[in-house]
Amino acid sequence: MYEHFTTSAAGSPGQLLGLLLDGTPRTRAELTAQTGLARSTVRARLDALLDLGLVSDRPGGVSTGGRPAGRFAFNARSRAVLAADLGATHATVAVTDLNGAVLARRPLRIAIADGPDAVITCLVETWRELLADVPAVPLAGVGIGLPGPVEHSSGRPNHPPIMPGWDGVDVPERVFAEFGVPVLVDNEVNLMALGEHARSFPDADHMIVVKVATGIGSGFISNGVLHRGAVGAAGDLGHVLAPHGGDTPCHCGNTGCLEAVAGGPAIAAALRAKGIEAHSNADVVALVRSGNLEASHAVRQAGRDIGDVLAGCVSMFNPSLIVIGGALAAAGEMLLAGVRESIYRRSLPLATGNLRIVPSQAGEDAGVLGAAVMVVQHALSPVVVDSQLP
Template identity: 70%
Template sequence: MESTLGVEAGSPAAVLRMLMDGSPRTRAEIVAATGLARSTVRARLDLLVAAGLVTGSGTGESTGGRPAGRFGFNPSAHLVLAAEVGATHATVAISDLACQLLAVEQVDLDVADGPAAILPLLVTTWRSLLRTVGTAEIAGVGIGLPGPVEHSSGRPNNPPIMPGWDGFDVPAAIAAEFDVPVLVDNEVNLMALGEHTASHPDVRHMIVVKAATGIGAGLISNGVLHRGAAGAAGDLGHIRVPQGGEALCRCGNTDCLEAVAAGPALAAKLRDLGHPADSTADVVGLVRAGNLEAGRVVRQAGRDIGEVLAGCVSMFNPSLVVIGGLLAEAGEMLLAGVRESIYRRSLPLATENLRIVASGAGVTAGALGAAAMVVRHVLSPEVLDARLGEVAAGAAAPEVQLSSSAT
């Protein structure tokens, strides 16, 4: 008998997954749902209660007297440290095991300063936030970085805008501060995971685009994050735009989408038109202030992004495209341009049921995704069942901890 996770339905992780829908159940209800013996369900629940992951009491069966005890998921059992690091700022957060953000802080930085400067800044911010949310054990740390990442090792892989980061052992550096699992991924992948977890959990195929200092995309395929063979899936920013006008990209090529439609390129265009714009935030500010030329420039950027996305839509056939990142805060101008190109260039069959929407999670999307990445890892059957199995075999202390020194 298989659970929705594809593991044995009788495993502790599968029983926990059943309870993570937010509906407490009696032992009898769990027995009926799983087909397991009452003694097996009792043993599974005892392990989960000992770990603090489930709360509840009672016999689980009512004989007409007092109500049966109910058991439910306890998301406050552990905390997750999460961060999305961009080129110029980071969103640093703490969540519970239900990926509810308990504390969030925006931090200005320059990712080009390198890991020796940026990682201690994240640690300091987490420690400050921890003082505001209580003393629960930390389950793990999730970090998104603005470049390709080898997810299995957590090391950046030739990131074009991150001097000093290539091959750096980020998990080891963070695990030296917090003795817990540390997972690292590309920030746009985590934005996609965050949007999927928080705003669109029922969508099976979606593309999430971040338009800011750079441009990238995260892909959800059949409900699962698609990273690609080398962790470089979704690198929209370095796809050639035919009408790029020989714009030089920082990757060394010309006519890349990022060199034409990202925030710095738009700011440069507005400066040439006599407007004060030194950053993506300045571009957004001008659009919000009603500047017509800024609105026109952003609308064209949306068309350029849409031109590239049109090919992705025809090939990948998503049911949803989400546009996020700082540039998306310019509002409908960017979205209108994206929609214009996609609906003009993609086949009707691919766009018949396609929705193109603004980010629902906003600036916290990447942090939400980082938290979700960690939760999925520490509560996965491979990790959780192994830990609980150690306790059941008497190989660990009676009080179960999710955290470990593994990275």
């Protein structure tokens, strides 16, 4: 009944750092007043954080020319984070700082179906090349997004449907062997949600991020925290029954799944049935952008189908925000218009009164940004910071 009051050791260096993570430089006196700790304790805690480099006594590195201000601030450049966002055929590999600012990035063509050996080797080589281009600082950790369900606690893919050879593989162990720092793994759409939340919508306590591409998935922030579900399978929007899904077969073995009627391949197939050449998400987006009426129509209908299912999610979650991203979101307002149409038609006024439905803000970087956020939230947690002290 009371487990939510459990707390780590009060007044540790990690707790002190937690206060500084808002970015505001503070004096010793301010830190003493705000923590209720003894001055001698604050001094010792600050010394430990200065030794780790996580806190700097020269915020911004700028001297005011007068008496030293004696202010202490979080030093986001003291560590680097390795981040990767993997899809079925594409990946984005990046190095960021502790604020999630991208220091170096590279898009890659991969084939997730080549299996973990080939893909992880490729990631490691790319990170090493990117690291050569950024200032040398210690690594805080590695964050990886994968296109399937992941048991977050172990970092192992959990029966991922489009990742042959990856089921149960200890991804963190393999990458740890290369870099010797903590490795965290999660579903890529969960990380998109983390990234959009941290970067663009930190005040949205309840939000859903939808990825519309070859597959359709979602990530869900509840009470400001990512909701991963019991076995990391939450957000599986693509396999909810679409109201107009009918008997359309889905690769999951069911019929009428949203993904089977509104995913990229379904839209392309519908266009081909009308004699229009469309074989990929990029083809569909190009057609819409060129003003092709049939393509615009098909994308808008996909938006309506997605909105039909999201309307149920709006009734259940009551989010304040829905963010639409993924390759097909590049088709622009057509997709969003369809989504909005269905949600507003079907949901109760109370739930939609303050609901915003917007396109992705972080765009292609949402996944790597989320991977970095995941690593930073771990690396800067009080328990982990304290464990690094002598």
